[in-house]
Amino acid sequence: MPVYPHSHTFIGSTFTTVISGPYVQVIHTSTGDVVSTTAGRDDMLKAGPVRCAAVDKSGRYLATSGEDKQLKIWEIEGLKLLSERQLPKRPTKVAFTADGQTILVADKFGDIFRCGSYPFQFTPLTVKQKKDALSSHENPSGGQLILGHASLLNAFLLSVDERYIITADRDEHIRVSWYPQGYNIEMYCLGHTKFVSAIHNPAFAPTELISGGGDAALKIWDWMTGTVKHEINIWDTVEPHIKVCGMKRRRGEDEEEPREGTRRGKGKKAKSKGKAKAKADQDQDIPVIGPSASGEREAEQNPIPDNTSVIDGAERVLVVHKIETVTSEAGHFIIFSAVGATALFTCLYPDGTTTPNVHSFDLGRPIVNFVISDDDLIWVFLDASWSEEGTKDSGSSPNLVQVLKISAGEVTSVSPDTPLFSSLNEKCQILATANELKKLDIYGDLTTMPKNTDTEQDQGSEAPDAGENTTGAGGKQVSKKELGRLKSKQAVLAKVQAGGSGSTGTKDDEPEIQEPESKKSKSDHGNDLTQIQDVSMDEVTA
Template structure:
């Protein structure tokens, strides 16, 4: 008996003044009015080629897409039809993508760099192209693009300001940076005040001096980015927490003697798989979840309602709800619209400034061993949401002919996937990438205090490996001592039966560091795929 199949969920969406673009699997679906044209391709390259980011040019004549295969594909759109204009490779996976006013392409990668790509690929001699490790060490060597800027931490997103003169970037280490564009080496200011990672930022078109930011902390921030002032904080956790549906995989704590911080507030609460239970984010004994209660704001956008009222809209990754605030309100109230499945993205509907097209993960909850699938899921992948001037939202899907056309395109049987394929999509990777993990970050107390350059070799011998590493990064000649420390750590481990403590008493970190390029699972429990209930 053949396994059941389900249409691939819509993983990315974008819009311009007159058109919509929706990605599912490795295909794109372009909608102008109620007419939908699809670049349907066999799903044999899913999940390796899964499209995660798309953008449309302002005039709707060009599109760009990027996926897990690191292909940056530019599309021509003529008479409502999509055709490939060019394809090139990016050095890293793409985290954020945009067209500039003159149709160049701004790409933020998954590590720390932001590039400006020309619309059409440059002619580069293959023999002179830098090898992968050289490009990773020096992003400015990228022959296909110009390096705009870099952070020392994972960059989450960039936004171009409405006047096209600035680019704002955010990262995992609480930084929001305002730089000139395209001369991004000129930093105008930093926006200080975030208390957790910043995973989403947005400048409303109708409020060009305002920036909305959020991430893993309990508030959403409203800034005047032109002056650097923080206008207000809006508490969002009471609205977000009841709608969590997805957790990252728990990490095992290998070293039982290592103190795991960050879980004391949940002491005495039993783990639960019920999202409405307070134990939903409590890990079983011997393992931990990252800090932050499973909140990672994935996207912030805005709509203009009535007499120029700006309403900010956002959602947290792995949550089945959309939230909104009135941007100019002195004490904004967070409004919530619950949805049947976790939200994957949203965009404004062309010519309807107060409407949003929202995409949902209809594969959530389907076990990879499922022998039956509810057919109703296939008709729930996109919904239409109306936003009122007070921020209240309502589902208006039933009356939308646009949604009916998109659902028909997304339900093309040739693009269906089996539960096994759906389990490999990893649609919620940022739940593991951005939050801190208790007990797994560098412990400054164990690393020892920062040191000045020692007077001689005898003093160098007293330093532990982390302190030596810091001196090496500062250019000190300590290379000969580092191998000795590693050997000593190996002998110590063997002597105690394999315990990973070195001669200075540095316990094991508990886990290998996160591989930024590897797919990250995001369902509750260990080794469970992102959007599948085991």
């Protein structure tokens, strides 16, 4: 029978905390004994998988949150629940401050809240909050809003001195803000062309930031100036090891919840059309890359893709999951993983003169997470219930954990003769049904991170008119969306030229082109016709 993978693990000197699906286990690091567990508790299973977790630096307190939007604070010794509070939206990350007295929570709404000081005493609301006309949504947790993004917030971290908070979102933005005065923006690190899903601030280089996501390269920034110092191409090395991909979304099935009081269309008619289209898309089959196309929808949950193998010729999606650094006798190394990839990737930290090569260490199964212990061992946690054929293993006990280390500049596998290693692979196994594993949505980022993953070019769409140029600069194929914009621009240009056809054609006789009074641009683009984009198709076809 399949087992839950270890999605979050925190190795401490006394206790090691392991989170598997919805359950939390506390292991004595020296003996490997499971001293506390929530396994088997119906309330934990009902709450759903733990999506975010953090342990304070003292190793005394644990913060968890998941699909139930409950922020729970635990005392690790004895696994005693100290506090529980409702969050406004589903969380994407939680973190303790250095003193362990404050918790920061990022959510899918793009906001970061700061939740009070320990002991996190919180009295549930007995009266429903009145809606504030200036608030985008209610804040039942009572936390202090630090900052907000206009897109799903994927990652954040505090600078070493905790004077700044660095945030990254799905809209390719990295922002450096003051902390806790998040409304003061110090700098933007702009240069990514796709979502940013992981960031890391090396301890040996506190003024630098490593970022990665959907782009083919990792970027190393001087985050105080917003300049890129190095770029490391990773795609050629990572791509062969991506063995899992998720279902494709259609337009309108975005997981981000629109802010209350806003509309995606213009007027009630557009809004109703959007709802109708979304409903129609839900009734259609959603194509997948892989052998399985089954999926379920639950309230306020994303489509949950099956664990599928990439078939030959299928397009692979890059989502950098985690970035860390480690120091060995050979120098500083960058270590990172990708969602659905079976290998861990490493490279030397660039010294400014040469671009390092990226190396892979294949472990045979998709990596769920990895942590670096104080002795610089790399503990890698695998999806042991996955197989190359996309079926569940039913044979011998799977290997949930493997340990690696960097020696002489190379990654090698080690088998530590420690009770902790044996316990993580044997004692901490928790059985799960196929449906429970499906709800984990381990590879959901492959579906939710990329934007507009529905095919927009030529699959299931009308072919362009004969003789129509569908290639852009450099011979790159132009998508149907871009082609539509180009048609709009050309139609507007034709109308303008038709209105001034009586001119002599000289530059002095050309009529001055002005925006129609009924259509005002939100930003001043001057008279450059190539900048005209916001044109209604109704106006073009009228």
